[in-house]
Amino acid sequence: MTSRPERRSNRPALSLHVPEPDARPGESPDFSAIPIPAAGSAPRPPVDAAAADTHPLCYTLVRVLDQDGRAVGPWDPKLDPELLRRMLKEMVTVRVFDERMFRAQRQGKTSFYMKSLGEEAVAVAAAHALEAEDMCFPTYRQQGLLVARGYPLVAMMNQIYSNQGDPLKGRQLPIMYSDRARGFFSISGNLATQYPQAVGWAMASAIRGDSRIAAGWIGDGATAEGDFHNAVTFAGVYCAPVILNIVNNQWAISSFSGIAGAELTTFAARAIGYGIAGLRVDGNDALAVYAATRWAAERARSNLGPTLIELFTYRAEGHSTSDDPSGYRPKDAGAAWPLGDPITRLKEHLVGLGEWDDERHKALEEEAQAAVRQAQKEAEAKGTLGNGHYDDIDTLFEDVFADVPWHLAEQREQARAERKARGK
């Protein structure tokens, strides 16, 4: 043990500050310190505004839907009711899907699952504000991108189950999807790595004079990684056509966002030091997410550079199936989140427009349940991790390189022989 040096009596002892969240288990959730500006109050700068002109927007919240579900203010994207209904449907589908797969994990059909409860608008609305051929570099809570881009639910489940239909041959942890055809880049378990990759893809698109842009997503906790800063540096320096989304759901497993610096400033304000455009957005407001993404996409498409978007939301569930959030925060925190539920808010908006009602909503939920149930049936027919998972020993050695070199071929022989010896 090192001994404590003797302190000079005329100097105060130094003390270390370790941030603490507003409430811990047993206490009432307390969101009173969070300022929530009125919907419609944030100005909308022209798409070609100087980056610095957006910087006041890093300290407020771009919000479109007000308390009564009306779309107000300059950021209202004025979407067609058809598109609004489609987004609602996809958000409901994601929620139902999450619920089912969470249960499948509990039933031992897969090893792991991660829900996006309360964050469905973040991915679904962004997907519609981007073009289909734009490239997405997501993290693990943007399954809504795949749903919105029409990836089959069965294929998602096959991946989760690591079954015979798994497009990734049983190699990835559940939910770490990849779908090149729909511009959804493979998810990495190493946090933040996708962020500079998104920027590199966008730089390449610009180098080639292409018209496609890239978008990346990262969690509030992972912004502390060096790769986050690498990405924003490169994006700014080269004026890369990229949208850098920070999903601030306020929790990184059991560490609250203050541990990543949220007490000091907003995550959107990270844009300021890098001199790029920044927006802070109500992440539970599908219209605001859409409008902000659209704004940033138009900016990127016009060679006006990257935008950093903080999507302020709340992780209403545990981090994953391996996490019990009641151990570190009040039980009902998700329900108390003052920015509400993204699905309820979009639904109320549509009802207010006269484009939706409770009956249709109930039918939509049933339809989503049926679609997910049907997909699950099809997927489970191909096996689950618990029973009938992907099993082809030869493929274990494929795709390390384009061709199988001698040392892997030898190891493949060994694996085959070991199986044979075990009578398989």
Place this chain on the structure above:
Amino acid sequence: MNMIEALNSAHDVMLGRDEAVVAFGEDAGYFGGVFRVTAGLQKKYGKTRVFDAPIAEGGIVGTAIGMALYGLKPVAEIQFADYIFPGFDQIFSEAGRIRYRTAGEWSVPMVIRSPYGGGIFGGQTHSQSPEAFFAHMPGIKTVIPSNPYDAKGLLIAAIEDPDPVLFFEPKRIYNGPFDGYYDRPVTPWARDPRAEVPEGHYTVPIGKAAVVREGEAVTVLAYGTMVHVALATAAVEGIDAEVIDLRTIVPLDIGTIEQSVKKTGRCVVLHEATRTAGFGAELSALVQERCFYHLEAPVVRVTGYDTPYPHSMEWDYFPGPARLGPALKAVLKD
């Protein structure tokens, strides 16, 4: 051509042939890199094909991966191999695995070039040989040339390769071969036949070693600068050594190694990197596994020490003829 010119020519050929090739790195654009490997290329191909990068190796590797995913063939320079570690996670966890984790849906055809190795009084932070870290990584190829002809052909092959390739350049021999006799005047590449480098496109295949000196008494396995040390030591000591230049350590040309060791019955492994868990350990194990009944003596490793690279005592550290000579004689004793 010297090795720098040969590498420059490889870039030039590939930038000219293939629109998808881009080159970047710290100081690599306008100035052409601290060793001038990319000199003149920005002027010729424009600054969106050859450009300077921020001092952020993780960013350089991470964005290069993104470019490769797009369909470009980035050639990223890490200014010194000693500085590759901030990019380590992007190489190890990402570049090396993307093909595998996506079941072949995506690949990362990218090259990371970096000058490595000692003998230039670079101190601890400009002298290291980190190849073993990368040889240990699944999904990464590791290439190390020893002369200008190979350097150009291997770099072109690396750029054309569909997988991520680490290309370590022995900086001590950029301007001329170096045999480890540090007090002798250095001869330029001009007098070496391996410096006759064609102007146009050609490749030297990745994964093929070269027998650079035939012999019957002992096999010396080496790469990079150490190839020259092996050749000179064998000549000076009058030892009938067969010297193999591995050229690529992953994938390794095991056939050539096996054939030679079975013929000579003795093997010395030579590299600059620290000894413990260095690539020499792998070579020694492979030879032992495959050639045991042909061996007349234990396989011996001649390497750097397990210390950081010292500045003032560089020649004590460097595994030159003074360390290789006695090792060869010892292996030949019984």
